[in-house]
Amino acid sequence: MKIVILILLLFFSNANAKDSFLSNDEYAKMLYKNPRGIGCNLCHGEKGEGLVISSYIKGDKKISLMAPRINNLSMRRFTKALEKGKRLMPEYFLTQQEKAYLYYYLTKQKN
Numbered sequence: 001m002k003i004v005i006l007i008l009l010l011f012f013s014n015a016n017a018k019d020s021f022l023s024n025d026e027y028a029k030m031l032y033k034n035p036r037g038i039g040c041n042l043c044h045g046e047k048g049e050g051l052v053i054s055s056y057i058k059g060d061k062k063i064s065l066m067a068p069r070i071n072n073l074s075m076r077r078f079t080k081a082l083e084k085g086k087r088l089m090p091e092y093f094l095t096q097q098e099k100a101y102l103y104y105y106l107t108k109q110k111n
């Protein structure tokens with residue numbers, strides 16, 4: 001009897017684990033905020049709308065460091081930008097699939 005209960009318990013705990021798998025939407029969002037490095041959202045904004053990262057005064061001018069809007073780009077431009085090093089942006093080593101998820105996350109939203 002104990003063994004039957006144990007087997008049933010194992011079966012049900014497994015079924016629960018299956019339910020807790022991330023959906024595509026959740027995975028894409030998680031990746032945008034934590035892409036094995038500094039989160040894209042910290043510079044480009046929560047929805048890729050672009051953000052002023054920081055600003056400083058030089059002489060009598062205010063200089064702003066901007067991260068551009070990235071939720072309106074073609075897939076090609078988006079993935080290209082992630083392949084070569086940029087001026088300010090850190091280099092990422094993302095798989096094609098991860099890039100596709102990030103692109104999906106940014107473009108699926110109504111802006």
Ligand code: HEC
Nearest residue numbers: 035038039040043066067068070078081086087088089102
């Ligand atoms: C430290 C801030 C910072 C982080 C973090 C960052 N970026 Fe950027 N990104 C920039 C800046 C600034 C530019 C403009 C080019 C430059 O100066 O490097 C840029 C450029 C881009 C471009 C090219 C835009 C265009 O118009 O061609 C894309 C696409 C992009 N980032 C996507 C991402 C994604 C996706 C992530 C996360 C994996 C990310 N960035 C993380 C700052 C950042």
